[in-house]
Amino acid sequence: MEKLEQIKLHLNQIFENKIEKIIFSNPAKNFEYKKIIVELKQNSYLVSAFTNTQVFHKNIKTENILNFILENEKNYSQFNFFSENCEYAIKISKKEKIFFNKSNLKNKVKTDNNQNRKKNYILKENTFIEPLIDMEIFNKDGKIIASMYDKYKQINRFIEIIDNNIKNYNKSKINIIDFGCGKSYLTFVLYYYFKVIKKIDVNIIGLDLKEEVIKNCNETALKYGYDNLKFELGDINGFTAPFNVDMVITLHACDTATDYALFNAIKWNAKYIFSVPCCQHELNDQINTTNFNIITRYGIAKERISALFTDIIRCNLLETMSYKTQLMEFIDFSHTPKNLLIRAELSNISNQTKIKMINEVLALMNEFNLSPMLYNLLKENNMLKIK
Secondary structure (H helix, E strand, C coil), X not given: CXXXXXXXXXXXXXXXXXXXXXXXXXXXXXXXXXXXXXXXXXXXXXXXXXXXXXXXXXXXXXXXXXXXXXXXXXXXXXXXXXXXXEEEEEEECCCCCEEEEEEECCCCCCCCCCHHHHCCXXXXXXXXXXXXXXXCCECCCCCECHHHHHHHHHHHHHHHHHHHHCCCCCCCEEEEEEECCCXXXXXHHHHXXXXXXXXXXXXXXXXXXXXXXXXXXXXXXXXXXXXXXXXXECCCCCCCCCCCCXXXXXXXXXXXXXXXXXXXXXXXXXXXXXXXXXXXXXHXXXXXXXXXXXXXXXXXXXXXXXXXXXXXXXXXXXXXXXXXXXXXXXXXXXXXXXXXXXXXXXXXXXXXXXXXHHHHHHHXXXXXXXXXXXXXXXXXXXXXXXX
């Protein structure tokens, strides 16, 4: 009998019982997730995937759990399954021989059937948050709709990142520009966060190129009574802010639109910048090297390396312009690989650090024949002068 068929046979036997917990261990060499823990939560399984430094979560319907296990049978060599009274183990040897074992448990498996107890979210359940209701993340009673739990966590994660940065913000008012706001789901939630939760007077302008989107967003803001949330039709390039800007947000502004957004934020001395870049094509069209041809030989690798080059150059340039900057993962592992967030806060950066950062950018540009938009914008406006 083939390996996969043996595993399926054992899984069918195991899942004749109510399985409350599963542990995937002994990962394949260099596999990203070192361990996966799956726990039964009412009518779905909560998956927690662990890297060396982080944990990522997603929900799987109970009827899809067997497929999820089979999808990972090449990634792990040991699977432990726990029912209320028994433990089942599937082990796969290096020669792909299957070992199966069943044993009785002395102690019952402890599971928490309320997944929301695991974390005290800023956007709390049982709260009337109109944007989340309209997004069908909450029902009209403020309860989380089970199928939208991942999206609920993702939105909370974004708000947590913002919350962590503004802990020392001591002003009663904050002005925010949201470039490339799109349908503005997060913009509405952000307004609610500042106005209702933080009790800070907030002005937000959302900017986008789609006329119908802007019209709908303004109507929605009026419906919610969000008086200081406005949406305007316009280009990021050359936009003039009507107030002193404290925060700039740009989520999935395509290609060099992100550079224009970062440039404007720097020009305005915005205190905070939060940017999720998207579609970084610019350097992919430029990258050329004689010393590292291996980087440009394979199309998909070239594309991904170019995207990473784009973002690390942006981060270094922000540091050069006195922003303490981080490049961090934002979206959990069930979503698109385009999941990096640039988080920057205006700070005191030493001249020595600034020189180091700009020299690293220049060296990378020289080696790979790059001419990144943000660098050019800063240079053309004489903003790269380091004392």
